[in-house]
Amino acid sequence: MLDFIAAAPIYIIPFLLVLTLVVTVHELGHFLAAKACGVAIDRFAIGFGRAIFSWKDKSGVEWRVGWIPLGGYVRFSGDENASSVPDKEDLDSLRRDIILREGVGAEKRYFHFKPLWQRAFVVAAGPFANFALSITLFAVLLFSLGQYVIPPRIAVVSPGGAAEQAGFKPGDLILSAEGKKVVDFRDLAAVAQLRVNLPTQFEVQRGAERLQITATSEWKMRPDPFGEMRRQGTFGLQPVSQAERVTYGPIEAVGLGVKKTGEIISTTVFYIGRMVTGQVAADQLSGPLGIARLSGEVAKSSTAGAPDFGTMLLGGAIGLLQLAAAISVGVGFMNLLPVPVLDGGHLLFYAYEALARRPLAAKVQAAGYRVGLALVLGLMLFATWNDLQQQQVFKILGGLFS
Structure with missing residues (x-):
């Protein structure tokens, strides 16, 4: 039991550092795109639950860090319940409230009343921010270290x-x-x-x-x-x-960063295609436990043999940045899948709206979100079960009973 408690931070802390970096950049993508389109924003949050600390900037955006460090979100003004799907009556009511409160034309600052292309741009910006992070990290590491x-x-x-x-x-x-x-x-x-x-x-x-x-x-x-x-x-x-x-020059490093990011995406698509068609088993999928284990092992292997604390810290940071670059590609790709509740699901609904010249019925969207949530949760549970099936994860958990 004591061994497990002593080892837990080796896995938990690197995992949270990597997750926080990847999630923060993803949400910053949404945030910056929304700012560029003039969308009114209430909150930018990293983590969930009660705030550890928060502050408001000059534009009125609340910057918040929650005590549960397992994600993040951007809350647009007027979107009090991010899990709900506003129908025409909801939007009409919201429009009236905004006009009464702020005057005619103020509704144009709100996400739901932005042109379709701007809404799609804001939604797509999160995953593409993840790709940009991966390219940047790969390029910086290749240029500085080879x-x-x-x-x-x-x-x-x-x-x-x-x-x-x-x-x-x-x-x-x-x-x-x-x-x-x-x-x-x-x-x-x-x-x-x-x-x-x-x-x-x-x-x-x-x-x-x-x-x-x-x-x-x-x-x-x-x-x-x-x-x-x-x-x-x-x-x-x-x-x-x-x-x-x-070693590589700066242009070579950027080119290789783009290439590495593209290769991860293409191999992911190839593997998913083989898995869906039954050519390979899905036992290679990993969930949070597997990623936490990998983060800890990367941190340990990157610091092994370091002569002093500074070198150990640098080695650990380099290893975790390499891991973050790879995971960020996966997060960006997964979010673009056309599954409701993911960014790709929103883009799918926007594509329908562009073709039909009207939004998909709120009831249909709501049903889609429920199905999408079930799929995502089911995938996470399956991936976690794969992690638990791996001997190394059971070794970690086994410490609880020793």
Whole structure:
């Protein structure tokens, strides 16, 4: 029990730091877009529940930090119940109240009465702020630190593995996989994981020859970067050399930041497509517990061996910023899915409004929100169950009973 209590902050604090950064930037996207469109705003909040502290700026916006640090929101003026769907009567009543209180034309400052394109811009700004955060973090880290790259030259081909059966040999240099250039040997791990049981076309340099080799990755129990045994896709290849440090100029770093962000989105779409069609199991999905565990492990591995506190703090910050960049892409992407209660669901309703030239009926929207909420909660519960099924999470929770 004491061990668990002592270890808990190692997982909880990094998780909350990463979550707070990603959520704050997401909500700032909504906030800044709303400000640019002249939308009246009551509150910008990080966290829920009773305020730890709050203040009002000159424009009357309340900036608030809640004691439950698991999200955030922007509350627009007139939107007293963010979970409700205003129908025509509600909007007419709101319009009358605003005009009586503030005069004719004042209603144009309120979100519900803004032009459709402005409402869509405000809603989309949150997810795209997450993408911008990811690109920025990747670019800053690549420019300031560079990255370590393992050349994709093969040292060992595992006997009986997928690569040996396909014809790989020691000394081969992998040039591309499925038409995409391979620069780092570790890129093959992502290919192997995403394309389990799917043939993958490789271009390989063998001496003076260029060969086309097709290999199909397979599931194997292997240690993950934190030493835990997990089911992973693998070709059965090992690299010939250690990592080499590569540095980048500012333009290169930004370009790579955009590329890394795009690759995370494309691989996420590819994996979801395979999962929906039943080609792979959904046991790789992680929820809050898995992310908390990952945050803690990243913080620990980034600070291991540090000679002093300052170096340890810097290493931990770098590791968590890298994790935040990856998670921010996922948050942005998930919020764009066309599911009511998510930003993508709002955009879907706005698309209907643009085509039909009238809003979707309030009852239909309300029903959609209920279904969307059920889907999101169900997904979160399923992902959390996956986390609990993982041995490493049970080790953390097991401390409660030791």
